[in-house]
Amino acid sequence: MDSPEFSLLSSMRGDFKSELYVQPHYKEAYRLAIDRLVEEGREAYHDVLKAERIGNILSDEEIFFITTNAEQLVPQTSIEEKNCPADKQSSSGTYWPVKSDAETPNLELGWPDFLDEKIPTKIDLLFHPPRPNNPTIKEVIRKHIQDARQVIALVMDAFTDVDIFKEAVDASIQGVAVYVLLDHSHLKSFLSMAESLDIKVQQLRVMRTVKGQDYLCRSGAKFHGALEQKFLLVDCHIAIYGSYSYTWSFEKINQSMVQVIRGHLVKSYDEEFRILYAKSTVPNALTLQKMFTLLIDFFFVFFALRYTRNVQERGESFVQT
Numbered sequence: 001m002d003s004p005e006f007s008l009l010s011s012m013r014g015d016f017k018s019e020l021y022v023q024p025h026y027k028e029a030y031r032l033a034i035d036r037l038v039e040e041g042r043e044a045y046h047d048v049l050k051a052e053r054i055g056n057i058l059s060d061e062e063i064f065f066i067t068t069n070a071e072q073l074v075p076q077t078s079i080e081e082k083n084c085p086a087d088k089q090s091s092s093g094t095y096w097p098v099k100s101d102a103e104t105p106n107l108e109l110g111w112p113d114f115l116d117e118k119i120p121t122k123i124d125l126l127f128h129p130p131r132p133n134n135p136t137i138k139e140v141i142r143k144h145i146q147d148a149r150q151v152i153a154l155v156m157d158a159f160t161d162v163d164i165f166k167e168a169v170d171a172s173i174q175g176v177a178v179y180v181l182l183d184h185s186h187l188k189s190f191l192s193m194a195e196s197l198d199i200k201v202q203q204l205r206v207m208r209t210v211k212g213q214d215y216l217c218r219s220g221a222k223f224h225g226a227l228e229q230k231f232l233l234v235d236c237h238i239a240i241y242g243s244y245s246y247t248w249s250f251e252k253i254n255q256s257m258v259q260v261i262r263g264h265l266v267k268s269y270d271e272e273f274r275i276l277y278a279k280s281t282v283p284n285a286l287t288l289q290k291m292f293t294l295l296i297d298f299f300f301v302f303f304a305l306r307y308t309r310n311v312q313e314r315g316e317s318f319v320q321t
Contacts, residue, residue, distance in 0.1 A: 029054055035217045037063065038070045066223055073220030107277065109177035109206055112150045112236050121263035128244065128256045137244050137258050138251050142167050144234045151177045153233040153273045155210075157226065158186045160193045161246040169203050177206075181273075181280050183227035184209040208280035229276065231269055238262055239269040 029052040037045035042063060049056060058066070128137045135143075138161070145152055145167040152171055159165065159182055172178040182190055187209055194201045201207050212225025231241040242258030244250050261269070 027054075030057055031218075033057065034066070034215070035219065037066060038072075038217050038221045038223070039219055041067070070217075070221050070223040107179070107274070109179065110151070111177070119263040121261065121265040123262075123265070124260040126242075126258050126260060128250065128254070136251070137242075137256065138164070140258075140260065141232060141240060141244075141246075144232070144238060144240065145171055148176050148234050150235045151179070151233070153179045153181075155181045155227070155229045155231050155273060155276060156246050157183045157228055157230060159190050159246045161248065161251065162193060162197060164246050165193065165197070165199070169199055172204050178204050179206045179208075179273075179277065180204055181208055181210050181227070181276055184211045184283070185226060187283055207282075208277070209283045210276055210280045227276075229272070231272075233266070233269050233273055236270050237266055239266045241269065 029048070032052070033045050033048040033054075036048050037058075045058075045063070046056075126134065126137050126140060130136050141164060145164070148171055152168060154168065159180070168178050168180065191201065210227045212227060214222055214224045216222045230243065230245060231239055233239050239261040240258050241261065242256065244256040244258050245254075250256055
C-alpha cells in the first residue's frame with residue numbers, strides 16, 4: 001500500500017493476492033430473462049425463469065423500474081440495415097471498454113491540492129436519530145458547509161433539503177467553489193425546490209447530473225441505473241459519507257448513519273468525485289435556463305444602450321437648435 005496509515009476501507013492499489021477476490025458473477029439465463037422482460041414484458045420474463053428452472057431474480061420494484069425506463073431500439077430503415085448490420089455477438093453480460101471521443105470536463109471553478117497525504121485516517125460515526133449528547137447529522141453537514149473556504153463537492157441521490165441548499169448557495173456567493181452532482185432521475189424535484197425558494201440554480205455555478213451504469217440488451221434496448229452515491233467533500237480534507245440523503249424525510253423520520261472522515265482516506269473521495277464529474281453532464285433544463293437568462297441580459301443591455309444613444313442624440317439636437 002502507499003503508506004502504513006492507508007485505511008483498508010479506501011480504494012486498493014498495488015499487487016494483491018487473487019484469493020482476496022471473487023470472480024465476476026455472470027449467468028446467461030439471467031441475461032435471457034432480462035432481455036425477454038424488456039422486449040416482451042413480465043409474463044415472458046417468468047416463462048424464461050420457468051424454462052431455466054431458476055428463481056425470481058428481480059423484485060417487483062426492479063421489474064417496474066426496468067419496464068418503465070427501458071428505451072427501445074429505434075427501428076432502422078432498410079438502407080440503414082444494409083449499411084449497419086445488426087450486432088448478434090454482443091450481450092448485456094459482456095464488458096466492452098471503449099475510449100470516448102468526448103473530452104473530460106474541467107473542474108472550472110478550481111480544485112485545491114490534497115493536503116492530508118500522510119495524516120492517519122480518522123473516522124467518526126454519526127447516527128440519526130442522534131445518540132445522546134451528539135449533534136444531528138444535518139447540523140454537522142451545515143456546519144462544515146459554513147466553514148468551507150475553498151471547495152464544496154456534493155454528490156447526492158435526492159436533494160430537496162431547503163436549509164442545506166441555502167447553505168450551499170450562500171457559500172457559492174461568498175466565493176467558495178461549489179460543485180453539485182445529482183442523480184439524473186431526481187433533477188425535477190431539485191429544480192422544483194429551488195423554484196419554490198425563488199433561488200436560481202445558476203447561483204451554484206456548477207450543477208450537473210449523473211446516471212448509473214447502462215444495461216444493454218441484445219435487441220439494442222437499454223436502461224440505466226441510478227446514482228446511489230451520497231457524500232460531501234469539504235476543502236479536500238473532510239468527507240461525510242453514508243446513507244443520509246438531503247431531504248426532509250432523512251432529517252425527521254428515516255434511520256441513517258454517516259462517517260465523518262479525515263486524513264488519508266479522504267483522497268479516495270477526492271478521486272471518486274473526479275471520476276463521477278467526468279461522467280456527468282449538464283442537464284438540458286439548466287442549459288435552457290442559462291440561455292434564457294443570457295437572452296434577457298442581452299436585450300436589457302441592447303435597449304439600455306439604445307436608450308442612452310437616443311438621449312445623447314436629443315441632447316445634441318437641442319444644443320444645435
